[in-house]
Amino acid sequence: MADVPMTRTSPHRSATDRKAKPKISPAEIKLRREGIRQAEANNRIEGISNDPKAAPIIDAYINGTYDTAEAIAELDKLYKR
Numbered sequence: 001m002a003d004v005p006m007t008r009t010s011p012h013r014s015a016t017d018r019k020a021k022p023k024i025s026p027a028e029i030k031l032r033r034e035g036i037r038q039a040e041a042n043n044r045i046e047g048i049s050n051d052p053k054a055a056p057i058i059d060a061y062i063n064g065t066y067d068t069a070e071a072i073a074e075l076d077k078l079y080k081r
Contacts, residue, residue, distance in 0.1 A: 024064035032062045053078060 024032075036058055040050055054075060061071035 029062060029064065032064075036062060 043050070057066070057071055057074045057078065060066045060074075061068070066074065
């Protein structure tokens with residue numbers, strides 16, 4: 001998989017909040033991207049498809065806008081009905 005940065009931003013944070021977050025290293029971005037790739041592969045094996053509505057949250061996590069706890073909280077909000 002090529003190391004192409006994801007460019008979508010999450011609609012859940014203001015530009016000011018995104019600027020306040022410390023940048024994560026390229027190595028951390030690579031680790032996060034690989035972790036998401038493996039999780040998505042596992043989901044496909046289990047017959048679970050990716051929800052396009054979660055993509056901005058996942059992208060924000062990969063790029064460091066969200067830490068793990070924030071990404072989980074945003075996904076929880078997305079799926080609470």
